[in-house]
Amino acid sequence: MDSKTDALYMQDNDAVSANATVLACFPLHELEEDLKPLFKGAPDASFVVVTDRTAFYAQGGGQPADAGQMQMTSSSPDKTAIFTVHGVRKAPSGAILHVGTFEDGPFTKEDAVDQTVDAATRDLHSRIHDAGHIIGLAVHALVDKIGPVEDTKAQHFPAVSYVEFKGTIDGAHKAAIEAQANEIVDRDLPIQVKWWTLEESRARCWCIPEELVLEEGEKARAVDVPGLGAYLCGGTHMKTTGGVGKIEVKKISRSKGSSKISYAMKA
Numbered sequence: 001m002d003s004k005t006d007a008l009y010m011q012d013n014d015a016v017s018a019n020a021t022v023l024a025c026f027p028l029h030e031l032e033e034d035l036k037p038l039f040k041g042a043p044d045a046s047f048v049v050v051t052d053r054t055a056f057y058a059q060g061g062g063q064p065a066d067a068g069q070m071q072m073t074s075s076s077p078d079k080t081a082i083f084t085v086h087g088v089r090k091a092p093s094g095a096i097l098h099v100g101t102f103e104d105g106p107f108t109k110e111d112a113v114d115q116t117v118d119a120a121t122r123d124l125h126s127r128i129h130d131a132g133h134i135i136g137l138a139v140h141a142l143v144d145k146i147g148p149v150e151d152t153k154a155q156h157f158p159a160v161s162y163v164e165f166k167g168t169i170d171g172a173h174k175a176a177i178e179a180q181a182n183e184i185v186d187r188d189l190p191i192q193v194k195w196w197t198l199e200e201s202r203a204r205c206w207c208i209p210e211e212l213v214l215e216e217g218e219k220a221r222a223v224d225v226p227g228l229g230a231y232l233c234g235g236t237h238m239k240t241t242g243g244v245g246k247i248e249v250k251k252i253s254r255s256k257g258s259s260k261i262s263y264a265m266k267a
């Protein structure tokens with residue numbers, strides 16, 4: 001798998017449809033062995049589709065993949081293949097692999113296809129993702145109460161969403177963190193995607209890995225809530241904190257010097 005796919009969401013958060021050209025299409029069992037674990041549990045009849053560009057978010061950074069469909073563009077009326085996308089992952093080569101099932105398929109190389117991402121799922125994933133960042137910003141805003149902690153990792157899957165910190169966050173702060181997060185939501189602050197140099201990233205982002213290096217001229221993608229801080233982030237986002245909706249802090253748990261804040265979106 002040596003092709004590369006242009007990930008449209010990196011530049012345009014709102015791109016939930018696109019036309020693309022098929023670079024490869026083959027049954028899942030023909031995928032390189034080392035990439036197969038990415039799609040564990042996919043149905044036997046699944047296919048892999050690789051395109052030159054994609055509107056589909058590939059699972060990563062704690063955010064689940066988009067779902068949706070690809071179908072032949074209207075310029076090929078004799079072919080009616082419809083591909084339902086169940087999983088999207090990025091291969092180390094930079095190729096984005098869409099795994100799913102066909103009706104009247106498969107595609108062949110060079111086919112022109114229309115991609116349609118399920119906008120409601122994308123919207124939910126963006127909200128859950130931004131809610132995680134908002135909790136991080138709330139925790140930092142409460143440093144006087146909580147004490148300094150460091151963001152480590154996060155998981156933004158529905159039903160198992162959490163943000164984790166190095167350091168101790170006492171369970172007694174649960175209500176204060178939820179209130180602070182929802183105050184950020186209520187203020188309806190802008191959520192902006194920025195491209196920053198290493199120096200800008202270190203100056204403005206909350207958690208920059210020590211080992212982060214950028215090539216000459218390369219910029220890092222960050223998500224910024226001006227005034228509250230930023231995080232390096234390759235995910236999809238809402239336009240404002242108000243669009244995220246109310247957040248529920250479900251639980252704070254501590255283990256081996258780390259604290260995990262589990263959260264959900266309020267109905």
Ligand SMILES: [Zn+2]
Pocket residue numbers: 061129133223231232233234235
């Ligand atoms: Zn993020």
